[in-house]
Amino acid sequence: xxxxxxxxxxxxxxxxxxxxxxxxxxxxxxxxxxxxxxxxxxxxxxxxxxxxxxxxxxxxxxxxxxxxxxxxxxxxxxxxxxxxxxxxxxxxxxxxxxxxxxxxxxxxxxxxxxxxxxxxxxxxxxxxxxxxxxxxxxxxxxxxxxxxxxxxxxxxxxxxxxxxxxxxxxxxxxxxxxxxxxxxxxxxxxxxxxxxxxxxxxxxxxxxxxxxxxxxxxxxxxxxxxxxxxxxxxxxxxxxxxxxxxxxxxxxxxxxxxxxxxxxxxxxxxxxxxxxxxxxxxxxxxxxxxxxxxxxxxxxxxxxxxxxxxxxxxxxxxxxxxxxxxxxxxxxxxxxxxxxxxxxxxxxxxxxxxxxxxxxxxxxxxxxxxxxxxxxxxxxxxxxxxxxxxxxxxxxxxxxxxxxxxxxxxxxxxxxxx
Amino acid sequence: xxxxxxxxxxxxxxxxxxxxxxxxxxxxxxxxxxxxxxxxxxxxxxxxxxxxxxxxxxxxxxxxxxxxxxxxxxxxxxxxxxxxxxxxxxxxxxxxxxxxxxxxxxxxxxxxxxxxxxxxxxxxxxxxxxxxxxxxxxxxxxxxxxxxxxxxxxxxxxxxxxx
Numbered sequence: 001x002x003x004x005x006x007x008x009x010x011x012x013x014x015x016x017x018x019x020x021x022x023x024x025x026x027x028x029x030x031x032x033x034x035x036x037x038x039x040x041x042x043x044x045x046x047x048x049x050x051x052x053x054x055x056x057x058x059x060x061x062x063x064x065x066x067x068x069x070x071x072x073x074x075x076x077x078x079x080x081x082x083x084x085x086x087x088x089x090x091x092x093x094x095x096x097x098x099x100x101x102x103x104x105x106x107x108x109x110x111x112x113x114x115x116x117x118x119x120x121x122x123x124x125x126x127x128x129x130x131x132x133x134x135x136x137x138x139x140x141x142x143x144x145x146x147x148x149x150x151x152x153x154x155x156x157x158x159x160x161x162x163x164x165x166x167x168x169x170x171x172x173x174x175x176x177x178x179x180x181x182x183x184x185x186x187x188x189x190x191x192x193x194x195x196x197x198x199x200x201x202x203x204x205x206x207x208x209x210x211x212x213x214x215x216x217x218x219x220x221x222x223x224x225x226x227x228x229x230x231x232x233x234x235x236x237x238x239x240x241x242x243x244x245x246x247x248x249x250x251x252x253x254x255x256x257x258x259x260x261x262x263x264x265x266x267x268x269x270x271x272x273x274x275x276x277x278x279x280x281x282x283x284x285x286x287x288x289x290x291x292x293x294x295x296x297x298x299x300x301x302x303x304x305x306x307x308x309x310x311x312x313x314x315x316x317x318x319x320x321x322x323x324x325x326x327x328x329x330x331x332x333x334x335x336x337x338x339x340x341x342x343x344x345x346x347x348x349x350x351x352x353x354x355x356x357x358x359x360x361x362x363x364x365x366x367x368x369x370x371x372x373x374x375x376x377x378x379x380x381x382x383x384x385x386x387x388x389x390x391x392x393x394x395x396x397x398x399x400x401x402x403x404x405x406x407x408x409x410x411x412x413x414x415x416x417x418x
Numbered sequence: 419x420x421x422x423x424x425x426x427x428x429x430x431x432x433x434x435x436x437x438x439x440x441x442x443x444x445x446x447x448x449x450x451x452x453x454x455x456x457x458x459x460x461x462x463x464x465x466x467x468x469x470x471x472x473x474x475x476x477x478x479x480x481x482x483x484x485x486x487x488x489x490x491x492x493x494x495x496x497x498x499x500x501x502x503x504x505x506x507x508x509x510x511x512x513x514x515x516x517x518x519x520x521x522x523x524x525x526x527x528x529x530x531x532x533x534x535x536x537x538x539x540x541x542x543x544x545x546x547x548x549x550x551x552x553x554x555x556x557x558x559x560x561x562x563x564x565x566x567x568x569x570x571x572x573x574x575x576x577x578x579x580x581x
Contacts, residue, residue: 024564037445038487049575068446079446121486121510137488137514139574147578151564185433186480190509219483221509274433363442382437382484389460 002249004157005224006192009132009246013115021156021255029144030131031109033062033118035101036069037361038138040079042119043086045142056148058091062109064101065094068364069356076364099329099355102126102297106209107331111235112227113244117144122297122379124215128208129235130227130246135216155190155221156255158183159248161197164262169414171307172207173299173377173397175260176214177268181278183258189219191255194248199262200225205234206303213298214379217275267412270395273383281400281412290372292323292405294398295353296360299377300328302335304398309341311402311416317349318408323401324366326353350405362386375404420521420570423500423540425474427532430461432478436511439482439490453489454496471498474538478504478529482511491515501540503547503558505529516565519573523547525558542569 003011003018011019013027034042046052055061063083071077080096087094095104101118102125110116112130116123119141126133136150144150160179166172180187193215200208208225215223225231226247235243267281294300294308305327317323325345327333333355336342345352359366360378367387368374374386374393381393396404399413406416437460444456458465475481475494481504482490491514494502501521515522521542528547532538537550545560561569571577 024562037485038489040446040448041450041488041492045575050578075448076446078448119486119488121484123486135486135510137486137491137510137517139488139517140513143574143578153562185483186506186508189480189506216510219480219508361442362437363445380435380437380484382435384441384460385437 001253002251004192004194004248004252004254005130005226005246006132006157006194006222007154009113009115010152010154012113012244019154021154023154024151025154026149026151027115029060029117029148029150030114031060031062031116032141032144033064033101033105033116034141035067035120036065036079036083037067038119039063039083041138042142042145043082045139046145050142050146052146055090055092055145060148061092061145062105063087063092063094064104065096066099066101067357067361069097069354072364097354097356100297100300100357102213103301103328103332107238107329111240111243112231113246117141117150121216122213124220124223125209125213125297127212127215127222127224128205129231130225132222132224134222155192157192157194158188159254159257160193160195160260161257162195162199162260162262163197164199165202166262166265169399169417170265170267171397171399172203172210174265174268175262176211177270177278177395178265179260180214180218180276181268183218185217185274185276186219188215191220193218193220193223195223195225201228204303205230206301210298217379267397267400267414269400269410270381272381272392272394275381275395281396281410284410287410288373289375289404289409290321291366291368291374292321292401293359293366293374293376293378294401295326295328295358296378297328298379299398300326300332302332304377305332305336305341307399308402309344311399311406311413312348312350313344315348315406317405321405321408323350323405324353324359325350326358327355329355359386375401375410377401420542423474423521423542425472425500425538426470427474427476427534427536427538428469429476429532429534430478433480433483434477435484436482436487436490437484440487440493445487445489450489450492450496454493457493457497466497469497469499472500473498474540475499475502476504476529476532477502479506481507483508486510488514488518491518491520495520503528503538503540516569517574519569519576521569523558525556528556
């Protein structure tokens with residue numbers, strides 16, 4: 001009986017030839033990452049509960065300050081200070097203000113076939129490069145930082161076979177919203193979501209990360225796409241070599257297989273307050289928005305910024321709303337500058353923010369007031385996540401946010417895209 | 419050994435997410451003690467001031483969905499919640515709760531039987547839940563041995579320190 005990509009990565013990490021769903025393994029972790037959302041607690045556990053003195057291997061640990069950047073209060077500044085001092089003491093690679101943690105990991109660290117755990121739920125993003133990433137809490141993270149190992153239950157795998165091509169105005173973001181809407185917010189609970197099929201070879205790295213990043217919104221432990229020429233080219237262009245190119249066996253066992261045809265896909269939107277309340281945008285009419293946001297670990301990459309710029313070029317944001325745009329990393333920000341995208345954004349009336357988690361996480365920038373509506377490319381539309389408990393969040397693609405920013409209400413981007 | 423649990427019920431619905439349990443803006447407070455007063459603030463502002471030590475949370479499907487923030491089970495534990503019983507749990511919340519020694523119990527049937535302020539008696543190791551009001555006894559899913567050992571040690575740190 002064959003194995004899926006995910007099972008092969010977990011077998012390699014646990015030193016076994018074969019693993020099966022339901023089996024509990026102890027795996028060696030290739031990398032672990034933590035951000036300022038929880039690291040202050042990690043450090044407390046490490047120093048005061050574990051009473052540990054050394055991290056197992058500083059080269060395999062990364063600290064990234066991305067949630068409250070720059071700090072908005074003295075208390076947050078103390079958290080960042082604590083992180084900075086700990087990282088320096090243990091010689092851990094440390095990033096501050098250079099982008100969203102998952103984008104930095106993809107640009108600077110992730111290699112196909114790795115097992116990566118991080119203290120953030122969207123760690124599943126790394127499946128876009130064929131690595132098994134999974135999010136954990138601070139006790140798990142701290143234990144890994146100390147021992148280099150973690151216990152894991154091998155999950156079942158769901159396969160999503162995708163064919164066809166994206167039509168103009170329709171993006172990977174619409175596909176993952178459609179899938180989550182279909183299977184539900186716990187439709188993949190504890191499982192791997194493996195994306196494959198003939199359409200995947202045409203997917204860019206950005207598309208692949210968009211799909212895998214949101215796997216956790218269906219409850220998944222990880223999202224995965226088999227590495228191919230596109231992956232190898234991306235990883236080697238970053239100067240990284242040692243990769244394990246696992247693909248699923250022909251006779252691998254899946255719990256369930258789903259089929260999607262991109263030729264039939266249209267722009268989708270998640271309505272408040274759950275990520276699985278998804279409908280085609282054409283079913284939404286006359287929803288006025290107070291703020292748009294383009295950014296986050298899901299949708300702040302160069303391709304999304306280009307799609308938004310195409311729509312905003314030469315046009316003005318509705319004067320009675322705000323549009324906030326945050327590139328996902330410094331590299332993306334610089335790329336957008338060199339392509340003239342930032343000029344387009346600023347001239348249209350958008351506010352361009354430094355690379356960070358920003359509005360998506362709803363604690364530092366761009367929070368909204370009572371009764372206000374946010375249309376966001378962020379990862380979640382939970383009640384109150386973007387500010388006042390009685391505010392609403394809709395989720396859609398960067399193109400949809402841009403098109404809607406011009407009209408001040410939720411708008412299908414297909415009318416604005418060539 | 420895990421002690422038998424007996425506590426009053428606080429009942430919630432489906433898809434209770436981590437932002438509802440502890441909103442983002444309180445996560446970077448220096449300690450869990452400072453965070454816990456904001457537990458469930460978007461759903462019930464008075465929750466933190468009225469819950470009693472030993473009380474039990476009963477949730478529907480997908481309890482704890484969303485963020486990996488361990489602050490979510492930590493604030494519940496800090497308020498004295500003795501267990502969370504739900505129809506299903508989001509993966510990371512479930513794992514985080516075990517790791518901090520907060521019993522999380524899977525049981526579909528008890529949800530429809532109980533109301534707020536009913537009392538439940540829970541035997542985590544045997545996998546049984548008794549409603550004091552109705553007298554009904556429900557079977558819950560027991561944990562794999564490895565996971566139960568972590569819970570018995572009071573959480574992952576206790577488990578690692580035992581080794």
